[in-house]
Amino acid sequence: MALFSNIRPSGTTDTSGYGAQENTNPALNETVKLFKNNRERDWYENLSDLYAVVNSIQHLEKAYIRDCITPTEYTAACSKLLVQFKSIFKLAKSDEFPTISAFMDRFKFDCPAAMERIREDNPITIRNDKGNTSKCIADIVALFITIMDKLRLQMKAVDEIQPDMRELLDTMNRLNTLPPNYEGRASVQKWLQNMSKMSASDQFDDNEIRQMVFDLESGYEAFRKFLHSS
Known part of the structure; x- marks a missing residue:
């Protein structure tokens, strides 16, 4: 969290003591707080999560370029x-x-x-995906989440x-490599049938x-196992 030590939510005043002029020489055993309320704490946690996700995408891209992970x-x-x-x-x-660029530049x-x-908002594998297999995989994962x-x-x-849910089922049906007995498809069909009887x-x-x-978590995990084995 030290990365975000000099920022605070827009529109707030730093009265927590962190970086305050009157406390320029805190004791070594003094607890220094980044936030003074739950709103600020949540904001710092969101920044940390954002940092982690962007960093994960960067490492994933490198892993794919180095052939450390399969395209699927x-x-x-x-x-x-x-x-x-x-x-x-x-x-x-x-x-x-x-913007995300402002966040990246700031730190x-x-x-x-x-x-x-x-920026592209798609995995790189979709660029040359003539059979649309990668596009279907990407869409299924995104819809599950x-x-x-x-x-x-x-x-x-x-x-x-x-x-x-309807788009998820339609995309599953377009993925020709998905086994007919894939359990996630049956779960989605079941819930869609229930919804068809409701307003x-x-x-x-x-x-x-x-x-x-x-049911969706189970279907998603089964889909991940299918991708790992394919």
């Missing part, structure tokens, strides 16, 4: 990281960091491969979940949300 595994991992990046940047974005954070991937994130954020209405404004209860997340 790279595509899945990169797709997940890009979804996570978009989610965390929404939380970290501020007047001080309106002299040099990750050119990650920045290129973020997106739907689970929505459910964890208590988005319970049918019209908030069904479009992504757009109907909401799932907490038990249904918990079960749906469990």
Whole structure:
């Protein structure tokens, strides 16, 4: 967290004692706080998460270039990281960091491969993917993560979940290499059938949300195992 020691959320005043003029020589055993309330703590944690995700994309790009990871595994991992990046940047974005470039410049954070991937918003494997296999893999991973994130954020209405769930099933069906008995497909079909009997404004209860997340997590893990074995 030392990386962010000289910044604070836009619009706030540093009264925590950290960097204050009257406390220029703190005792060695004194606890120095980066934040003075939960809002500032969350902001610093979001910056740390953003740093970690961008750094992970950079290392993943290097691993792929050096042939340390298969194209299939790279595509899945990169797709997940890009979804996570978009989610965390929404939380970290501020007047001080309106763009990811501003964040990178502020901390002299040099990750050119990650920045290129973020700008393109796709794994590099999709560029020359004539059969669309990599595109399907990327979309399936992104949809799994997106739907689970929505459910964890208590988005319970049918019209908030069904479009992504329908797209997930359609994309699974386009991936010709996916085994017919893949368990994730059956789970998605089951939930879509349930939704077809509900109106757009109907909401799932907490038990249904918990079960749906469990089914999706199981389907996602089964998909990852399929990619690892293919």
